[in-house]
Amino acid sequence: MTIRELIKNLNCEKISGSATSAVTGVEMSTASVRRGSCFICIKGFKTDGHIFAEEAVSKGAVCVVMQDGTFFDALEKAHRRKIANGNLTLVLTHSTRTAAAVLSDAFWGHPSGELGLIGVTGTKGKTTTSLMIKNILEHAGHKSGLVGTMYNMVGADIVPTDRTTPESNVLQPLLRRMVREGCEKCVMEVSSQGLKLDRVGCCEYTLGVFTNLTPDHIGATEHPDMEDYAASKAKLFKMCEKGLFNADSPWFERIKRDATCRIFTYSVEKQADFMAKNIKYSGGGVEYDLCGACPDTHVTVSVPGKFSVYNSMAAAAACILEGVSPEIAAEGLRGVVVKGKAEIVPSGRDFTVMIDYAHNPDSFINIIDAVRPFAKRVVFLFGAGGDRNRPRALMGETAATHADFTIITSDNPRTEDPAKIVADIEAGAKKTGRDYVCIVDRREAIWYAIRNAKPGDVIILAGKGHETTQIFKDRTVEFDERKVAAEALKSIYGD
DSSP states (O other): OOOOHHTTTEEEEESSSSOOBBEEEEEGGGGGTTEEEEEEEESSSOGGGGGGHHHHHTTTTSEEEEOOOOHHHHHHHHHHHHHTSSSOEEEEEHHHHHHHHHHHHHHHOOOGGEEEEEEEEESSSSHHHHHHHHHHHHHOOEEEEEEEESSSEEETTTOOOSSSSSSSSHHHEEEEEEHHEEEEEEEEEOOOHHHTTTTTOOOOOOEEEEEEOOOSSBBBTSSSSSSHHHHHHHHHGGGGEEEEEESSTTTTTHHHHHOOOOEEESSSSSSSSEEEEEEEEEETEEEEEEEEEEEEEEEEEEEEHHHHHHHHHHHHHHHTTTTHHHHHHHHTTTTOOOOOSSEEEEOSSSSEEEEOOOOHHHHHHHHHHGGGGGOOOOEEOOOTTSSSSOOHHHHHHHHHSSSSSEEOOOOOOOSOOOOHHHHHHHHHHHHOEEEEEEEESHHHHHHHHTTTTTEEOOOOOOETTTTEEEEEEEOOOOHHHHHHHHHHHHHHHHH
């Protein structure tokens, strides 16, 4: 592919060079640049990629895409001979983030157009709903890919990931691989940042799903306010053919306001296209009748809590809208277990140990309320991630208010002092006057919880979920809570 073919659909303000060279790849980091690369200068929150343009040229880039005219002029002046000889092309455009999506999609041949692409967005429920959808699709005989928080998947092959929605030059080759390896469908968790920063630009969705919206990503490096957060989420529904919305969300009307897709709804509390009736909750999960735009179908899910009704109903409805029969959808949900989401650690004792990814006040309440009907006492262990926009005092106050006993500990402190994070959380817990303890070392805290367990306890290890490491300022260590809890159970209580 030549540069001219690559930039055909890009809104270019200025082009310097012949644009006839062949392109070998689209890159946003100079570490990946090789001879023939197209390098895109991304202006990030911390670093401006324009300052690396010269390095990219020195490493063999044949095209540099910029949005800063000053840098463009300087690079053009420095490399007049190379440009004149047809060995370098400079492109100026309004937004290099948009350019990254357009060029990555073009280079990889628009793979999303060859897949049935389902996007799931919302503050909570994206991971579980996406995994449930994939399970149903596979059960229905559709080989499917997954793009998600915990990992990506091509069929059954797991591909590691470091963020919910990858950059476009990582996402598009992943989608191409799915097509190449025979996937018919792909389920993608679509983060607000992925939408706001155009990582999913040019993706062609057959269906978008909105789960909910709660304050969780408000801050200097994410969203300045809830309206910006909602507006970012709402972009998905201008990119899909059909949209499935949680009608019970207070943000439902705002998210669907500018939608250009066909609108479908699901609800527990209201009249909607898909509804859950005759709901029964237990420690072993939930069951209900899925009604409305499909024949009444009984659904059983082995994950407890009201949120499990919403997640599974969204998954079933999404698959029905994609042509799967209600019966097959229900079968695909039966027995689904999502790692790190209300996941039970076998204890062999008269108390329960559960791992859950809950890491904000709303999700704290959701998981505590989910186990409350079958717990004599809820013991809630959690921390807060360092270098993240989290309302720590509110987290402490919420946990202590809703749990019977709270253990405040570390999560991933990153560059921050773990003890300082714990103190920030404790400030909120103190206000409640309820029982809690602070144990900074997370391993020690888990052992404490298990050593002091009482009959009928449900011990919730919250915040890390599927993660298997703990991140400190100077190191990352192995930390799988399943193993830590199992070791504590064996050491304290024996086989």
